[in-house]
Amino acid sequence: MKKRSIYDPTTQIYSSPRPPLQLPADQNTSLTDFLFRSAASHPDSVALIDAESGETMTFHQLRFHVSRMAHNLQTKLGVSKNNVVLIVAPNSIHFTVCFLAIVSIGAIATTCNPLYTVGEMSNQISDCNPKLIITVPQLVDKISDFNLPLILLNNGTSDSSSKSDKNDVFCRYSDLIGEYSEAAAAAGAEEFEFPADVKQSDTAALFYSSGTSGKSKGVVLSHGNFMATSRMVTTDQDELEEPKGVSLCFLPMYHIFGFAVSTYAQLRRGNAVVAMERFELEKMLRSIERYKVTQMFVVPPVMAGLAKAWPAISQSFDLSSLTLIFSGASPIGKDLMVDCAKNLPHVNILQGYGMTEACGVISGEDAREGNRHSGSSGILCPGVEAMIIDIETFNPLQPNQIGEIFFRGPNVMQGYFNNDEATKQTIDDEGWVHTGDIGYFDEQGQLFVVDRLKELIKCGGFQVAPAELEGLLLSHSEIVDAVVLPYPDVKAGEVPIAYVVLSDPKSLLSEANVQDFIAAQVASYKKLRRVKFVDQLPKSPTGKTLRRELIAQLRSEAEEACMQTHVEPKSS
Template identity: 40%
Template sequence: MGEETREFRQHSPKSGFDPATGVYHSLARLGEEYKIPTRHDLDTATFVLSQFPHPDHAESRVALIDSATNQRVSYGQLRHSVRALASGLYHALGVRKGDVVFLLSPNSVLYPTICLAIFSLGAILSPANPINTESEIVKQVRDSGAKLIISAPGELHKLKQVTVSTIITSHSNQSKNESVSVEELIECCDPTELPKSELTQSDTAAILYSSGTTGTSKGVILTHSNFLSIMVLMKWTVNVTDSQNDVFLCFLPMFHIYGLAFFGLGLFCSGITVVVMQKFDLTAMLDAVKVHKVNNIPAVPPVILGLVKYCKPGSDLSSLKRVGSGAAPLSKELSEAFRRKFPWVELRQGYGLTETCGATSFFVSDEDARARAGSCGALLPSFCGKIVDVETVVGLGPCRRGELLIKSPTIMQGYLGNEEATRETIGEDGWLRTGDLGYFDEDGFLYVVDRIKELIKHNGYQVAPAELEALLLSHPNILDAAVIPLEDEEAGEIPMAYVVRATGSQLTEDQVIQFVAAQVAPYKKVRRVAFISAIPKSAAGKILRKQLVSLSQQQVVAKL
């Protein structure tokens, strides 16, 4: 403790930066009630269930609401379902510690039950994106080494080439599948017949698939210790932002670390009510906010953009108090446009990666968030950061751009079966290379500019696509935009913009080029523009630039 105190005194009290080491330290401290558990034999499910409301209140406190059917699940029912399902998985299906359970399903009120039941057995959760193709699903099943698959009935057709035992989440009126279902196991199995847990914090809890900081999809290994740290930090953020009585809306995919950490696990540590949508739809989201008096919406930049560009003045968002943004950079321009349209709503951006179990920085204060549009907040308690020169790896001080490195108790164990990629991402000293270009300001607030590998190299200059996209989105006749590199013999690469025009707009390529050119340095100018009906994005809201690069190459070939 004395060593930590001496170290803390060396930091700038304003930014947390230590010029001797080049390290930025979090200035936030957890109170005694939020200490990260040190008990070695504590697992994620045991911890989350221990945070549920007292049994006297568990039946009256609503944990989950299905936005489509209005089905409600109390905390008491959720606890019973987790234990009954764990019992069924253990006794009826032979799931044991270390077995990988592959989960293929859209959001549902059953999703948290399934995740917690898997964790409680010491089995390993590996969730998948249900919009993935059959070949992508098969690859993940094989790569993860799955021993059991839990699938929504509508996704079974993607598992024809898989020989792994499979059960379904629930039987629908249309489903004639004879497979046992999760719902049947919950109804039939004794929640008291559970084996004694022999888990430790160092055991693997989940394998989540991410693009990683570079390259193709990789299995990110997260331990119970990683999740326990995130659960404590989430409970802290809910309380310090006065969100504990809010009703949260979930349309973020629960297979993604953002959705899993929030809605599959974390919010239940604070007794929160979560309204679940199977997938995002703007009209359905607005209806859910009105009907269920939603106060808090963790979101992604495309949702923020949709609210700004498409939300009609008559929509009832009076209950809304907070909107969060993560998974991709939220520009200063879009932040300010949102606040102008919804001045009563707090907008707070955060930053995290699958490799950091979903968190790194966050805004505790709405005042700070408003004063620093474009920033993704300050480092969370127990986190450290570095900004290093992309070429020399030398540490940089405040307001200087470089690659962001992170160290925290939430850092992944590594990539499944890929020691080379793990070594490239996590150094021997424990620092995680994020692959993101960013900087800390003089007050210790983090700004993420772009992905380093997505920077456009134009005549030796580096151009950040996110900066140009933010500028394009400020145009009244542009609904969405993405910027990619286009190969050029003279300049190496030139910025090319794909633009979604507003309905009825006759916006031309030259008008877009001139709009950008009037506001940026010459090397940043957009040189080519193509119009498109929709920008391809991942479920987490990230622009799928590879698809656009491929499209641009096809268009160039077609013109030859």
């Protein structure tokens, strides 16, 4: 691959060394159009596979189902351009059909975690005001009180819900798409033409941010954003002229990583996608073996599980088909990357960086470039530019200087839904997204994400990066998971403390042992003041530690301790 400039000292902008991004010149192109134009060359190839049942859907069948669903959303259910349709369901091959059908007619798809409480769902529903909800029978009782029309994704009768009569419309997915047959397709049953007035700049979806550090916000993503991401994710495969592969998706499709990166981008390239309802290590391994999976996108806990269960995995499952594991959502320590690479020497184990506001991707490692286990998040994706900005002076920084990561490109969100103030705080007048992440580029253009700006611990005038200490903790042979958080301190303002999960509950590792282990490797102000041992850390569905939950507990604990300290003695 011929390199172009990575860092321009004149503008102090970092650019991608990857080939230029190729997107359709026709602005009247939806993400559904983009997918099926690519699929026209391989209509009989398998597009989707249900991991549990083995049910398959070719690209031709996928287009048939999407077309029928889109037609009936318009004609039977009255869904029109810019209406919002909410999908509340676990992964399935039908989830993808529904999403593509919604956006193909210019409506807006929004997704929601099926595990949300009624209160959490209510916040999102109040914000985006969906016209109807697509869900599964098991969730109807939870959703019915919203009094919105429902579409059920799978069959069932009386066990579906006792509350279905509350809804204006209660129909089944199977009734909307009908039965696929070669005869029906040949007779023109799929002749519904997708609307020509859906543009790349039109809103396709609202993906709500995880809210790991605050209230969840609706991220507005256009058709063009998804198309750009699909090219960015698969550029390296195309450059290497790799054959069409099989991608395993157990990441939740209601999350941007699960849908835009792990599903849509793979389908657009012609890869088959195996849909798992949820992640379970043994089921994942069985699916890799059964369907000859060639690649999968993961989050750090999956990598940790692979490392921990080795060598038993190699003795029970054939993983020889696997060629690529790509990890995202949060950084992985170099030691864990090296351990997994040692166990799977035939697999490229890469790491990337992205966010919902970037439609899933900003950078990714390239196995052809240098040391692939360097702990970096790789080089910028094609079409993406970045700057590193000093958090105090706000001046651009050179390679190997740490600051806030700014980026811009065709994958940048349109803004936050119904939240102009948050949009202005995140995207500046020149189109730069202020990520709130701290990091740096080296001379080769490799991006290293150090921590979240808001998560830096301000200790006695110094800044402590939790990710640095977490990486050290995870390098300990008896520690399998850890998080470092700020704890209020009268003198220092904040001090770092750690929550630690031991690999063996019977371990004799003590708080003092852990503190000494860290103290031997860091400056004095970075020393851990306390260590708490826990069975597990609270996680989001994509594997991010829910820091705000733990920080709230710590603040409450600190306030309680402060109150007890200042209690007046009782008079005798």
